[in-house]
Amino acid sequence: MKLWGGRFAKEADRAMEQFNASIAFDKRLYRQDIEGSIAHASMLAKCGIISEQDGRTIIEGLKNILNDIESGQLKISEDIEDIHTFIEQQLTDRIGDAGRRLHTARSRNDQIALDMRMYMKEAIRGIQRSLLSLMQVITDKAQDHIDAIMPGYTHMQRAQPVTLGHHLMAYFQMLKRDYERLDDCYKRTDVMPLGSGALATSTYPVDREYVAQQLGFGAISENSMDAVSDRDFAIEFCCCAALIGMHLSRFCEELVLWSSAEFNFIEMDDAFSTGSSIMPQKKNPDVAELIRGKTGRLYGDLMSLLTVMKGLPLAYNKDMQEDKEAVFDAVDTLAISIPIFSAMLDTASFHKDAMLKAAQGGFTNATDAADYLVKKGMPFRQAHEVIGRLVVYCLDSGKDLSDLSLEEYRCFSDLFDEDVMQAISLDTCVQNRKVYGGPSRQSLSVAIEHAKAFIRQHQNSDN
Numbered sequence: 001m002k003l004w005g006g007r008f009a010k011e012a013d014r015a016m017e018q019f020n021a022s023i024a025f026d027k028r029l030y031r032q033d034i035e036g037s038i039a040h041a042s043m044l045a046k047c048g049i050i051s052e053q054d055g056r057t058i059i060e061g062l063k064n065i066l067n068d069i070e071s072g073q074l075k076i077s078e079d080i081e082d083i084h085t086f087i088e089q090q091l092t093d094r095i096g097d098a099g100r101r102l103h104t105a106r107s108r109n110d111q112i113a114l115d116m117r118m119y120m121k122e123a124i125r126g127i128q129r130s131l132l133s134l135m136q137v138i139t140d141k142a143q144d145h146i147d148a149i150m151p152g153y154t155h156m157q158r159a160q161p162v163t164l165g166h167h168l169m170a171y172f173q174m175l176k177r178d179y180e181r182l183d184d185c186y187k188r189t190d191v192m193p194l195g196s197g198a199l200a201t202s203t204y205p206v207d208r209e210y211v212a213q214q215l216g217f218g219a220i221s222e223n224s225m226d227a228v229s230d231r232d233f234a235i236e237f238c239c240c241a242a243l244i245g246m247h248l249s250r251f252c253e254e255l256v257l258w259s260s261a262e263f264n265f266i267e268m269d270d271a272f273s274t275g276s277s278i279m280p281q282k283k284n285p286d287v288a289e290l291i292r293g294k295t296g297r298l299y300g301d302l303m304s305l306l307t308v309m310k311g312l313p314l315a316y317n318k319d320m321q322e323d324k325e326a327v328f329d330a331v332d333t334l335a336i337s338i339p340i341f342s343a344m345l346d347t348a349s350f351h352k353d354a355m356l357k358a359a360q361g362g363f364t365n366a367t368d369a370a371d372y373l374v375k376k377g378m379p380f381r382q383a384h385e386v387i388g389r390l391v392v393y394c395l396d397s398g399k400d401l402s403d404l405s406l407e408e409y410r411c412f413s414d415l416f417d418e419d420v421m422q423a424i425s426l427d428t429c430v431q432n433r434k435v436y437g438g439p440s441r442q443s444l445s446v447a448i449e450h451a452k453a454f455i456r457q458h459q460n461s462d463n
Contacts (some may be wrong), residue, residue: 017081020035022321025328026083032118033083034066036111039214040194041102049105049204054098061095062087083115084108105206107198109228109316114194116323118215120237123331124186129462130338131179132455133243135172137346139451142168146444149426150265150355151364158362161426164350166439172451174247179458181240189233192217196224199315215456229315231305233324238302241330245295248341252288254305255348264354269347272340287344291337298333301326332435356426365392365424366433372423376415386412 006130038059045055056334065087068074080086092099122283142165152162192215193209195201208220258265268285276282304326308319373383390412394400401424409416422428434440437447 007171017167020081020318021078022082022324023076023080023086025325026112026115027078027086028328029083029112029115029119029324030069030076030087031066032060032115033087033111036114036118036194036215037087037102039064039211040106042214043207043211044101044104046210047205047207049206050098050101054079054101057095057098058091058102061091061099064094065090065235066285080109084111105197105202105204106194107196107228109198110193110196110224113196113228113230114192114215115193116181116327117189117193117217117233120189120233120327121186123327124182124189124237125462127241127331127334127338128179128182128246128458130335130342131175131182132458132462134338134342134345135175135179135451136455137342138168138172138175139448139455141345141350142172142444142451143448145350145352146441146448148350148352148355149359149430151359151362152439158358158364160367161359161364161429162439163430163444164352164355165444169444169447169451171247171251174250175244176451176454178240178244178247181243182237185233185236187218191217191227191233192220193227193230196227197223199225199228225315229312229317229320231309231320231323234327235302235305235309238298238305238326238330241334242295242298242302243297244334245337248337249292249295252292252341255288256285256292259288263358265351266357267349267351268344269349272344272347287340291341292336294333298330301330301333359426360402361400363394363401365429366391368429369401369420369424373413373415373419376417378415380415 041055041058044050045052050058053324056226065074074090076083076086080089088102091102114350145164146456148164149161150164150167151158152160152167192208192212194211210271212218212220221230226299231441255266255268257263259268268283268287270283272287274284274286276284305323308322308326314317368386369390370380370383373386374380378386390401391408393408393412394404402421404418405415406418409420431440431442434442436443438444
């Protein structure tokens with residue numbers, strides 16, 4: 001069965017049929033296709049375009065097909081062009097001529113646009129739920145390590161002391177933005193295209209608002225040509241997915257570094273690590289490495305869609321069939337990556353002593369030493385120079401700032417006094433940074449409370 005065979009006097013080449021077919025991947029849209037068709041049939045009967053009896057028969061037949069697919073009684077055949085053809089053929093085989101009336105006032109162009117939007121609305125909400133779970137793990141870890149001092153880095157050089165809790169909450173902020181971007185993407189996905197037809201709507205008196213209400217859409221498309229040729233929502237989703245992948249990859253890069261003997265900041269749980277086939281001592285952070293690698297897939301999905309769409313004239317073009325595999329791959333990649341990352345992080349153990357020892361080296365309190373002189377009245381640029389020379393002296397002497405005597409300090413400035421050691425202690429360096437958004441316990445506690453409130457708010461709105 002073909003939905004378009006009447007115009008043709010010759011059978012399609014078998015290779016062309018296989019090349020043209022999309023059933024191998026669009027079969028996952030069976031539920032959206034059936035639910036959309038049920039709403040369409042209901043509207044056709046309501047508007048008197050088909051009889052109420054035909055409407056009831058079609059709807060009952062579609063529900064039976066859905067039940068049979070989900071129970072495993074009906075297998076989707078890949079010998080048919082696409083999921084729309086498969087469903088319509090099944091319906092016609094079961095209920096006869098009434099099934100042939102289902103496609104009245106509808107094109108596959110607006111039908112697939114509807115299916116994709118329905119699918120993506122569900123996918124977006126599912127990914128957001130996974131993000132919330134990961135954000136909860138991060139928040140809990142941050143709370144547990146609110147006072148765990150570690151070095152903060154710039155240029156991968158030890159810079160200033162922070163806490164592990166503060167470091168982790170930086171990733172919370174990234175994921176929060178990802179969550180909010182998906183909310184924005186959802187708004188533009190939540191637009192009902194059915195009724196646009198192939199490109200120019202229909203002469204039938206269809207009720208698009210009724211269909212949108214039946215399917216839970218917040219808006220209907222404003223232009224029929226745009227509605228069937230728009231894949232911005234899919235591209236935007238893949239962009240959101242690529243950004244999520246980038247954030248996870250950055251996190252994974254740090255976890256891989258931290259799990260090395262050179263850092264020794266973290267140990268992955270055995271359940272989320274692998275070994276070596278030749279080196280018995282190895283414990284590899286393969287989960288983090290795999291997630292880092294899968295970010296490339298997400299970038300590829302985005303670039304694939306952008307490239308497909310960049311030269312297409314209005315309205316629908318067959319090139320747009322390529323949207324599905326990219327979107328499905330992005331959804332599947334995030335669907336497996338975010339939960340496994342959450343489990344890996346949740347079971348990981350952080351080595352507080354190693355982090356503290358690292359923060360004690362590398363002159364991470366040098367800025368605080370300069371600030372000490374500024375508070376004594378020295379201009380900052382002069383204080384910066386004094387501490388720079390002091391650091392050189394320490395390097396030449398094999399010492400750290402905390403190892404110096406008061407007499408050694410005073411060789412560089414008479415403003416140094418006995419309170420300098422307290423001023424440059426790592427705890428003081430961290431806890432005095434009470435600026436909103438800073439690493440002190442006071443500031444971080446506020447950030448964690450805000451994070452918990454965000455999670456509660458969106459968990460409740462999802463229920």
